[in-house]
Amino acid sequence: xxxxxWHLLDIDLSDLSFTRTEIADDLKANYLGGEGLAVxxxxxxxxxxxxxxxxxxxxxxxxxxxxxxxxxxxxxTAFVSKSPLTGTIAESIMGGGIGIQMKxxxxxxxxxxxxxxxxxxxxIDNGSVIFESGSKYWGLSTREAEMxxxxxxxxxxxATIGPAGETLVRYACIDCEGRQAGxxxxxxxxxxxxLKAIGVRGNGxxxxxxxxxxxxxxxxxxxIMEKSNAFIEDTKYGSGEFLEWVNxxxxxxxxxxxxxxxxxxxxxxxxxxxAPKYSLKNKACFACTKACGKLFVIREGRYAGTLLDGIExxxxxxxxxxxxxxxxxxxxxxxxxxxxxxxxTISTGVVIGFVMELVERGLLSVKDIGIDCxxxxxxxxxxxxxxxxKREGLGALFGEGVARIAKTxxxxxxxxxxxxxxxxxxxxxxxxxxxxxxxxxxSSRGACHLRSGFYALDLTGKFWRFxxxxxxxxxxxxxxxxxxEDFMMIYDCLGICKFSRGFFxxxxxxxxxxxxxxxxYTEEExxxxxERINNxxxxxxxxxxxxxxxxxxxxxxxxxxISSGASKGAxxxxxxxxxxxxxxxxxxxxxxKGIPTKEKLAQLGLNHLINWNKTEIDRRSLES
Amino acid sequence: xxxxxxxYPENCTGCRFCEIICSLSHERVVSLEKARLRVVRKDIATDxxxxxxxxxxxxxxxxxxxxxxxxxxxxxxxxVVDEVRCTGCGLCERACAxxxxxxxxxxxxxxxxxxxxxxxxxxxxGAIKYEEIKKENFRKILAMMEVSF
Ligand code: SF4
Ligand code: SF4
Ligand code: SF4
Numbered sequence: 131x132x133x134x135x136w137h138l139l140d141i142d143l144s145d146l147s148f149t150r151t152e153i154a155d156d157l158k159a160n161y162l163g164g165e166g167l168a169v170x171x172x173x174x175x176x177x178x179x180x181x182x183x184x185x186x187x188x189x190x191x192x193x194x195x196x197x198x199x200x201x202x203x204x205x206x207t208a209f210v211s212k213s214p215l216t217g218t219i220a221e222s223i224m225g226g227g228i229g230i231q232m233k234x235x236x237x238x239x240x241x242x243x244x245x246x247x248x249x250x251x252x253x254i255d256n257g258s259v260i261f262e263s264g265s266k267y268w269g270l271s272t273r274e275a276e277m278x279x280x281x282x283x284x285x286x287x288x289a290t291i292g293p294a295g296e297t298l299v300r301y302a303c304i305d306c307e308g309r310q311a312g313x314x315x316x317x318x319x320x321x322x323x324x325l326k327a328i329g330v331r332g333n334g335x336x337x338x339x340x341x342x343x344x345x346x347x348x349x350x351x352x353x354i355m356e357k358s359n360a361f362i363e364d365t366k367y368g369s370g371e372f373l374e375w376v377n378x379x380x381x382x383x384x385x386x387x388x389x390x391x392x393x394x395x396x397x398x399x400x401x402x403x404x405a406p407k408y409s410l411k412n413k414a415c416f417a418c419t420k421a422c423g424k425l426f427v428i429r430e431g432r433y434a435g436t437l438l439d440g441i442e443x444x445x446x447x448x449x450x451x452x453x454x455x456x457x458x459x460x461x462x463x464x465x466x467x468x469x470x471x472x473x474x475t476i477s478t479g480v481v482i483g484f485v486m487e488l489v490e491r492g493l494l495s496v497k498d499i500g501i502d503c504x505x506x507x508x509x510x511x512x513x514x515x516x517x518x519x520k521r522e523g524l525g526a527l528f529g530e531g532v533a534r535i536a537k538t539x540x541x542x543x544x545x546x547x548x549x550x551x552x553x554x555x556x557x558x559x560x561x562x563x564x565x566x567x568x569x570x571x572x573s574s575r576g577a578c579h580l581r582s583g584f585y586a587l588d589l590t591g592k593f594w595r596f597x598x599x600x601x602x603x604x605x606x607x608x609x610x611x612x613x614x615e616d617f618m619m620i621y622d623c624l625g626i627c628k629f630s631r632g633f634f635x636x637x638x639x640x641x642x643x644x645x646x647x648x649x650x651y652t653e654e655e656x657x658x659x660x661e662r663i664n665n666x667x668x669x670x671x672x673x674x675x676x677x678x679x680x681x682x683x684x685x686x687x688x689x690x691x692i693s694s695g696a697s698k699g700a701x702x703x704x705x706x707x708x709x710x711x712x713x714x715x716x717x718x719x720x721x722x723k724g725i726p727t728k729e730k731l732a733q734l735g736l737n738h739l740i741n742w743n744k745t746e747i748d749r750r751s752l753e754s
Numbered sequence: 755x756x757x758x759x760x761x762y763p764e765n766c767t768g769c770r771f772c773e774i775i776c777s778l779s780h781e782r783v784v785s786l787e788k789a790r791l792r793v794v795r796k797d798i799a800t801d802x803x804x805x806x807x808x809x810x811x812x813x814x815x816x817x818x819x820x821x822x823x824x825x826x827x828x829x830x831x832x833x834v835v836d837e838v839r840c841t842g843c844g845l846c847e848r849a850c851a852x853x854x855x856x857x858x859x860x861x862x863x864x865x866x867x868x869x870x871x872x873x874x875x876x877x878x879x880g881a882i883k884y885e886e887i888k889k890e891n892f893r894k895i896l897a898m899m900e901v902s903f
Binding site: 198200230273307332334335338348356365414415417419421423427437438439 | 764765766767768769770771774775778779781782783784785786787788795797798799872875876877878879
């Protein structure tokens with residue numbers, strides 16, 4: 131079977147034009163697909179100094195190499211752009227069906243630049259590229275827009291932004307079939323381009339190298355998956371399945387703007403309580419037989435009619451513990467509103483918790499906000515989401531994210547602002563998970579658990595090549611975080627969900643790649659690809675002006691020890707953080723400023739980047 | 755006893771794995787278009803697997819009955835297409851109440867994978883089951899179609 135021919139569809143919204151080019155073989159070989167290929171095609175076209183809302187900031191969309199093939203959890207599509215939240219290169223990865231449709235149209239990757247004069251939607255119907263007016267859909271929620279576009283234009287798979295993306299909320303997401311590309315605000319980048327939605331319909335074939343063997347591998351992995359705990363627990367309770375354990379056994383569930391690390395009132399937000407009561411059935415990303423999602427329905431009471439594909443562990447933290455909100459119905463409503471307005475639940479929840487603390491400290495007043503925004507006031511949470519989604523009143527400021535809110539409010543508010551490189555952190559209190567703390571610092575897009583996935587190691591003590599890992603120690607964390615980041619990158623290149631990591635490791639990928647495309651990689655070659663991509667991202671960030679000084683953990687993490695629970699007394703000091711960071715840079719083959727050495731770049735085949743600083747002044751400003 | 759596929763949309767997660775595996779095994783490519791069943795998303799809450807009912811029932815018109823070339827016949831397990839006789843006229847597609855037989859060049863129809871349907875094997879939530887052909891099942895599928903279109 132001939133290998134699939136991949137195309138890059140370059141869309142210029144400024145004049146509604148497009149070109150289609152074949153993607154060269156060496157790019158495919160060196161970057162695989164998904165996030166890797168998107169990073170490459172993004173950095174080829176983007177000026178690192180660019181304002182994320184400039185028409186010239188590209189958005190690249192790429193399905194993973196294995197996305198859409200019959201492999202459990204091979205569902206993901208990467209969106210890469212310069213983030214309006216962090217100013218870094220950022221990826222946002224979703225499980226909606228758009229990527230597989232893109233493959234079936236023959237346009238494997240889409241790169242969008244420019245800005246349309248009026249709101250538009252982009253429709254890709256097999257070989258044709260169609261621009262339609264988007265005015266009719268502007269202002270509609272994600273769900274309404276998806277339905278209306280399908281109603282008007284036919285059976286497309288639609289990825290759309292909501293009102294928050296249109297009004298440039300810096301952590302606006304992209305929604306497709308109830309699944310989101312959540313983090314980093316790429317929804318707002320689409321909004322800045324006046325692009326409401328992308329619909330894709332592909333009737334083409336996706337050839338595979340060896341169909342027979344792929345079917346037998348699919349069966350093998352399906353059987354392995356069905357026996358794994360990751361499947362058994364997640365399909366019953368979703369990703370929040372370990373919430374109780376994180377609280378009681380590890381004491382690292384950030385609560386009330388990270389003032390506490392155990393959420394005492396957690397009973398109702400624990401899926402062991404709510405899944406049997408509110409969940410109608412399992413929901414899956416495209417092509418995923420794991421189906422960790424839950425269709426959550428509220429039938430009566432003040433939030434009757436709430437219906438969503440949820441609720442993820444991260445959201446239980448962000449809109450629950452972080453806000454001191456123990457009311458599962460208010461939480462679900464807030465989650466639904468986040469999805470409908472199109473905002474990232476993690477950032478939204480962290481912003482709300484932060485605002486609650488500012489109110490508590492008298493830096494903001496309930497009167498100014500118009501909502502009784504205090505810890506434990508559950509009703510305030512969905513109301514705050516609405517305020518942000520509509521950017522009404524102070525909602526306009528809150529839509530800027532924690533770092534910018536702190537800057538505007540001033541005083542000592544930065545001391546309680548939880549962010550790294552401008553991104554609000556996910557649900558792991560890294561005072562008690564030090565490797566994950568380093569992972570927050572080194573992640574190219576700011577506080578992120580998924581770039582290194584290090585919480586798997588810190589929480590359990592063993593994963594992949596590592597065992598006996600002590601979560602409270604900093605020992606060897608630099609080396610391990612480096613290895614984990616390169617490893618995790620492979621999932622994102624292949625389009626395989628990280629919720630499969632309980633049963634899928636790199637060894638499994640090797641067979642799958644070879645039956646899918648007929649090319650064999652060794653484990654080391656795959657890890658080198660991961661490393662290459664992480665270096666490409668690093669150079670972009672350096673050129674954007676993001677140097678070592680940006681790798682800082684929030685003060686609450688470095689100065690305030692955890693007050694109670696299993697991690698009582700734990701703190702991740704600045705000194706520890708800096709030591710781990712230096713070790714990490716060295717492990718990466720970078721200098722202590724985080725600048726990749728010539729030797730490292732040469733080893734990774736990135737010769738074209740060796741002279742990245744010569745033509746620019748960035749490096750000098752970094753060094754001074 | 756002849757068997758057929760019966761959908762249980764209340765269990766369907768919308769993953770579309772069944773379509774992917776179906777096309778891969780029958781056509782050697784992944785294609786939603788060439789799958790012999792399809793999953794339709796009605797909205798976020800409802801995904802409906804449309805499957806071949808094998809229509810061996812006096813109440814239902816079926817693809818085999820309308821085929822002018824007698825290209826669709828019962829092979830002992832399922833109604834299957836004789837690809838040599840099929841002229842691709844498309845009548846069966848129009849006659850199929852369930853929208854699952856599709857004609858492009860030749861008719862593509864569920865053959866129950868020779869008695870061990872892959873969609874059933876891979877669907878981990880029992881949204882498609884392999885059951886005896888019963889009147890209730892036809893009624894159920896038809897009622898479901900009314901709700902969804
Ligand atoms: S495991 Fe869950 S999040 Fe991951 S691909 Fe499957 S349904 Fe989607
Ligand atoms: S495999 Fe099962 S759950 Fe998935 S779409 Fe098909 S019928 Fe639904
Ligand atoms: S293809 Fe349609 S008409 Fe023919 S047996 Fe199947 S369901 Fe009946």
